[in-house]
Amino acid sequence: MIDIQAFLDGISMIFGLKFFILMFGGVIFGLILGALPGLTGSMGIALMLPFTYNMDALSALVFLLSIYSGGLFGGSITSVLINTPGSPANIATVLDGYPMTLKGYAEEALGLSLYSSVIGGLIGCVFLLLVMEPLAELSLMFGPAEMFMVAVFGLTVIGSLSSNVLKSVYAGLFGVLIGTIGMTSIGNVRGTFDSMYLLDGVPLIPTLIGFLALPELFNLISKNFIAMNISRKLDVMRIVRSIAELLKRPLFVLRAAIIGVVVGVMPAAGATIASLLSYNQAKQWSKKPDEYGTGIPEGVIASETANNASEGGALATMLVLGIPGSSSTAMLLGALLVQGWIPGPRLFMEHRDVIYASISSLFIQQFVMLIVGICLCVIAAHIISIPTKYLIPIITIFTVLGAFSTRNTLFDAALMLVFGLIGWFMKQSDFPVMPIVLGVILGPIADRELLRTVQMYGNDILTIFTKPICLVLLALSILSIFLPIFLKYKRKVAVKKV
């Protein structure tokens, strides 16, 4: 349970000018990187890791955690403004954030993203403090069978991402196949067609940018501005006032945060799956699910609260067990190892004060992110008043650079363009592209964990459904598929009666 004294001692340790400079610098750096398509907070941590060699452990942790926090929100700015998630964790924000911009509510959408990120991050910190060790022990219960069921549960979201379930599922399965390209865990090569660039699989960032950003960019060619019916004058107060939408929905926000924390605990699940599951659950339990995807505040709140709250869960697993749940936490783990520390139960015994101080800094970072985020939102919101004939070529160069910088190869930029074309043609045929991206993310997880499950259980594979977590996830998956159909039928009957 929470050690209040250690937490308060931690707060007093980081209340100094040096740590405030590190927090502001880290958050600004993470925000900018997160906002650039193709560059992520994880990359920011990787870039800055060498600079932490000469820092003391607490300074290094505070700085890198600030980049991590900033990066999670930064990616939502481009999600909202130009339909381009800055990182995979912001995919779900695109679903309602960008439509809000098209309707002329860009300032509100940015404000909602910011406040949801801050509140999600704060709730994640609270959970991190309160239930760090039980949360981490929960993650140990997730073996290959459980992770396979997590992937299956995630894939059931696909059907609800568009009004045409058949087309959504078709697109999602295409994504799953793309995700299986590359070398398998047993050394066989699939789907590379002898291209060495695909041996490691299809890179995620070019796929994201290709399927999500480029089709929208192409569609903007026939428009003069991103949103046609807006006043040119930016209203900063609309960004500030949007907090009212969150305060009207306290239980909704809490539910999204809890989903984020629990999913964040699962190894390799991360902020992406957290935000998608939260969005899907919000849609399924809504009285007006058809409004999701048209630009409503709930869609943005659900995804951004969950992805920032998952930070708390992921850090619990990393700190207590030394198991990184994502690339960002893997790099934070690297930072601890550079300092000569071994994450795990002994870390709390030997460096309790520093660990609690860095957790305390997470609280303060959320407020730093609020201040810096409002300034960045004000600057970023001006983008929608720039004519598209100037915006499109500039954004294109950013996307090409973003795709290139993943592996320093132009093959990824070419792949991004091919996916962009496929995505654009599919949209012309009324096929949604978001399910493809989901399939690409979850397909490799499902494939890898299914293989491990079969290797573990052999012919007795059905015994995995005697495990409580697998059973719960199976029930949730079935519910996720049939509940929307049932609720839709109920609403039709209710409308007919009226």
Add this chain to the structure above:
Amino acid sequence: MQLIQRLGPPLLILLWSLSYFFEIHDQGTQDQMLIRPVFYIMVILFIVNAITDFIELKKNNTDSFSISDGTQKILCYVVAVACYILILPYMGFIVASIIFLLGSLYLLGVRKKSMLLGLPIVMSMFLYIMFVELLQVPLP
């Protein structure tokens, strides 16, 4: 014609999936565990979707097919981006970006000379400084 337009992209995807399926056909069962059922479901979904699209188009009684000016502009822009990616390794980032920006701004309707010449140069230099000098991210 509209049916071909509607079913063209998913058909191409199905054909790619078929080639992928045949490529791994000779590999072990473990490599096909997820891919095989996914492919079979895709075939079924394609057939069902083709039938529903056919019925819907028949109901609306439409068979018009045309390539709009908007589509032509988009395809020209895609070619421009492809050319940009192709020339990057030969001309370097700054020169290739200036040429791309100049060409695409003109394609999208910019005619002001100050913007046509100034924006590409300023933007290319800004990106170079930001990525290479500040972020230490190498450029092509």
